[in-house]
Amino acid sequence: MLKIDNLTANVADKQILKGISLAVNPGEVHAIMGPNGSGKSTLAQVIAGHPGYEVTGGTVTFEGQDLLDMDAEVRAQAGIFLAFQYPVEIPGVSNAYFLRAAYNEIRKARGEEEVDPMEFLDVMTEKLKIVEMTEEMLQRSVNAGFSGGEKKRNEILQMAVLEPTLAILDETDSGLDIDALRIVAEGVNKLKRPDRSTIVVTHYQRLLNYIVPDYVHVLAQGRIIRSGGKELALELEERGYDWLLDTAGASA
Amino acid sequence: MSASIESLVNKEYQYGFVTDVESDRIPIGLTEETVRLISAKKREPEWLLDWRLKAFKRWQSMTEPTWPNVKYTAIDYQAQTYYSAPRSVKPLQSLEEVDPEILKTYEKLGISLNEQKRLSGVAVDAIFDSVSVGTTMKAELKKHGVIFCSFGEAVLDHPELIQKYLGSVVPYSDNFFAALNSAVFSDGSFVYIPKGVRCPLELSTYFRINAADTGQFERTLIVADEGASVSYLEGCTAPKRATNQLHAAVVEIVALDNAQVKYSTVQNWYAGDKDGVGGIYNFVTKRGKAFTNSKISWTQVETGSAITWKYPSVILQGDNSTGEFYSVAVVNNYQQADTGTKMIHIGRNTKSTIISKGISAGHGQNSYRGQVKVLPKAHGARNYTQCDSMLIGNQCGAHTFPYIEVANSTATLEHEASTSKIGEDQIFYCKQRGLNAEHAISLIVAGFCKEVFKELPMEFALEAQQLLGISLEGSVG
DSSP, X not given: OEEEEEEEEEETTXXXXXXXXXXXXXXXXXXXXXXXXXXXXHHHHHHHTOTTSEEEEEEEEETTXXXXXXXHHHHHHHTEEEEOSSOOOEEEEEHHHHHXXXXXXXXXXXXXXXXXXXXXXXXXXXXXXXXXXXXXXXXXXXXXXXXXXXXXXXXXXXXXXXXXXXXXXXXTTTTOOHHHHHHHHXXXXXXXXXXXXXXXEOSSSGGXXXXXXSEEEEEXXXXXXXXXXXXXXXXXXXXXXXXXXXXXXXXX | OOHHHHHTTOOOOTTOOOOOXXXXXXXXXXXXXXXXXXXXXXXXXXXXXXXXXXXXXHHHTOOOOOOSSOOOOOOOGGGSBSOEEETTOSSOSSGGGXXXXXXXXXXXXXXXXXXXXXXXXXXXXXXXXTEEEEESSHHHHHHTTOEEEEHHHHHHHOHHHHHHHTTSSSOTTSOHHHHHHHHHOOEEEEEEEOTTOBOSSEEEEEEXXXXXXXXXXXXXXXXXXXXXXXXXXXXXEOOOOSSEEEEOOEEEEEEOTTOEEXXXXXXXXXXXXXXXXXXXXXXXXXXXXXXXXXXXXXXEEEOOOSEEEEOOEEEEOSTTOEEEEEEEEEEOTTOEEXXXXXXXXXXXTOEEEEEEEEEEETTOEEEEEEEEEEOTTOTTOEEEEEEEXXXXXXXXXXXXXXEEEEOOTTOEEEEEEEEEEOOHHHHHHHHHTTOOHHHHHHHHHHHHHHHHHTTSOHHHHHHHHHHHHHHTTTOOO
16 A cells, blocks of 8 residues: 655655655554654654755655655645644634635535535434444634644544544644543444554554554654554664664664 | 746636727816816715815815835826716616616626626625616615715715715715815715614615726715614626726725724726736725714625725714724735725724624735824724735735824723744645645635624625635735
């Protein structure tokens, strides 16, 4: 589904990604872990097409297409979804309006009919349950005045509505209390299907108790220095990152 | 910001065409003779000529204001034509007599003067250069006693009303541009709503500048008698020309006891090109006087003009009167706007609300200038001001000049202000959800302007939203 080969990327002329290779197959859950500043969020943003990052080398294909050649909105329409670490506020635009606009763009791209506000409300009624949110949430401006937890739940709500084939969760667990974490994780799990894949970017192992990964990758200084199964996450929890960094440093 | 976004904000001005009609123009220049000539062309009574001459004399002694936060090359008042009318426009008996070229012009602008095809529920007065070319729905309005006609007709048919109210809100001595307008105004609209009548239609005036090197100086006077109410809309466009053209209008509103007047503007004069060449200089004085329990509400969406200088204001004369000002002002490329309002609280328990949304893009400079003045007898006066600025790109500017003077300790005033920037992050967020950059910007801007748009009449709200999208095309630089 997603194939990254020797990807390098800069931000403001500073190299952040220094040769990432990663393959994600349908139905898989990959966790990307690593210390602060290792390039985890950069990787997520580059896959989604943020214009602030400059790809300097390597290739990324998504379902056989050259992803790096696509605008961010085309990537979204193709089925890539990024749950933002810091969801952006759009004052004055209701959540319902924003979500329907996004939903219709993605339907259009798939060759499906657009839906009117009434039809959309029916869609939403189902989706709201997934993240335990009420309809009142739809009338509020996008993320404006939302608590940290509400913002993250709103991201998962959007994911539920847009039904991406590849969802990237960028530190979705940061700033969540234990209840919100459970709701968010359960939401993600409910959306799991054999043809959908997930990349979970996280600093802590905690989220992976709820969203169980098939693979864990450790990113440090712009490279994947170790890949393994879910047990790798537990080992990191116990031993921290330092022992891996030492090994990586020694081999570099 | 990425080039793709930049290209979005520079859509072509679609009203920039010229209509080829023969016109009756007076020679350029401005002297007492010019004033007499205009008055004679309009076959005006002596009292009006006298008033014009007094205004002209006063204007000669005044100097152009320099306090607005705008820069432009000095206007040569002797290089303008002060009157230009399509030759075919004589006093018309009916709309069928209007030059087909002019009717076509309005069709092209989306305004049908054909009563059969009219927007339901809207009566239109169409002003082409210096004269009104026709007013629709007059018969329907007459049934309710509503007078809606060109200013010129009103002078001849309703002199008592004009004499009573002309200059009663904006005296000819008010300011440089008001004095100029009072001396040379050529036409405009007049509205009178009789006692207790709710005007059954939306009234609207559509201003079109067509001739080159010609200024447009129109005057609008709206009088709502006791307990009357009316909603009035104003729209403006002009051809694309490389020279600047002057538009100096005056609007006066009188809301007598218990009356309500709602005045909405969508101003889309030609703004000049992307390098700031050409465009309309828009110097407008708009003011209303609100008597006891009455309400005057200004809503404006200002997207056009090279320079905008405009402060729709309310004198809250009567007890319990209300003044409102809702404004969206957009500047792009090299446009400059210095706009805001004045709320003068004189009566007791007077109330005013100011919501101003300024959007700056390109090299545009946008200033909000607002005055809230509470006089000693205005016990219990209240004002709420909210003044928000949005910046798109790094070359533009937003400025705020609030003036607050309070002479009564029982008054309550609130002032809120904010400045935000449409960032790459907001646009990226929308794009990541599948919206393209154009859609993203229009969504973000519409959200920003929501509180103002909801005050506009329905058909105007849609137009305004579209207009905003067009004005901002290519603005994210």
